[in-house]
Amino acid sequence: MRTEREKGLMSNVRVRFAPSPTGYLHIGGARTALFNWLFARHNKGIFLLRIEDTDQQRSTPEATQAILDSMQWLGLNWDEGPFFQSDRLSIYKKHADNLVLQNKAFYDTDAEGRKAIRFKMLDGVTEINDLIHGVISFDTALIEDFVILKADGFPTYNFACVVDDAEMGITHVIRGDDHISNTPKQIALYNAFGFKLPEFAHIPMILGEDGSRLSKRHGATSVTEYRDKGYLPQALVNFLALLGWSPGNDQEIITLAEMIEKFSLKRAVKTSAQFNNTKMDWMNGQYIKSIPVEQLSPYTRGFFEKSGVDMTKISAEWLTALVRLYHERFKTFQDLVNQTGFFFSSTIEYDTASVEKFLKKEGITNLLKEVLAAISQLEAFDTKHLEDSLRALTTKLGVGFSKLAQPLRVSITGRSVSAGIFETMELLGKEVSLQRLDYTIKNLCNQ
């Protein structure tokens, strides 16, 4: 409950996010939700959630749940709702009947014999003063009488939307600009009812990386996919906020609090944006680096488990050490899992090109034997002692350290790219490190 004092501080701004539950929440929808949410929070208004489930064929409870989950994951909490249009059928019916009574709508039967209520569109010019686009005008003679109540008793989108926005006291309709051409129909409805018009703000759509409409073939398009691939919600929110809005300076990393403080529709852009996964990755990496490893590492556990790693014997301390070692090297949790597989399996895969390049060369067998001998002696198998011992070895042999590091790296990790080799060996432990070295010498080098 809000106190009287809090009510007094609130503005009368009321906005909503109104998705249809026909699929996952995709990033375009998420961005629309975010803009509404930011607008509400900035203005100390109300943000409500309404599920537009008037398409009986395509709406599913699973999709509704996925949308709710995604909203929560992103941190876009709502103040009222979720309201379901399917619960409000009698309201739409009442309003539709009313329009028929006033001769503003009529029953109509189509070729298939289905009987619906159709709204009479009057000829004229309708102007909307969009908060983002300015004045847009339409010749309503070009718009035909449209169905408002379907044969199945469900309202159509334009009708339910207007009835609900009016009844729920929505002051600002912030939605994708694919709805611009629906607006004159909706205004006609507002006028027929005598409802007060809300403000309209049509924000541009988000396009796929090739500039075409976002679809399945663009890869990850839903919020849940980004979650499952190991992106951070705050990074996705930051990225989405900057798609179509800018804080007015050169700032790229911006906290939620700053977004709320600075958000304004005046700084929203008109042009549609292409979602760029590369920059999204960079931004996620920035967020990952900004979070202390102790705080970050618990979140990684689930991703390892999902990839099939048995984590029951992995201690929190060890996991944190691993995350620390890779902290600046991974951009998503999935990326971390991909980079560190060799830590978790007893038999690792060796990259053939790396083996060819660094192991199947003259003198490598002997070199690695020397390494094995040197580090076998070590009492303390840690970064410092490993480094001291192996640097001393290269000095003794008169070779550059990189001549030793790469073959060693391939032996231990199976690949030519990894975090620091001493740290890696320390984390892997003496036993496993020696085993892999031994295996490499016996099986992979030229004898």
Next chain:
RNA sequence: GCCCCCAUCGUCUAGUGGCCCAGGAUGUCAGGUUCUCAGCCUGAAGACAGGGGUUCAAAUCCCCUUGGGGGUACCA
């Protein structure tokens, strides 16, 4: 077809008539750090879609063309 929206580096954007031979970020390239890669640091290349106006002056205003997107459903 008709109606509507949009148009600055590859991408996201700053820019609202002079501060812009256009700034930042990302990505790319080069150099540095270094056991590899990543990271980090430094530097470079990279855009006002085209054409007409208006104006002393246009990325910014107007028109046309072109391109992209959306709508034109008993989908939302």
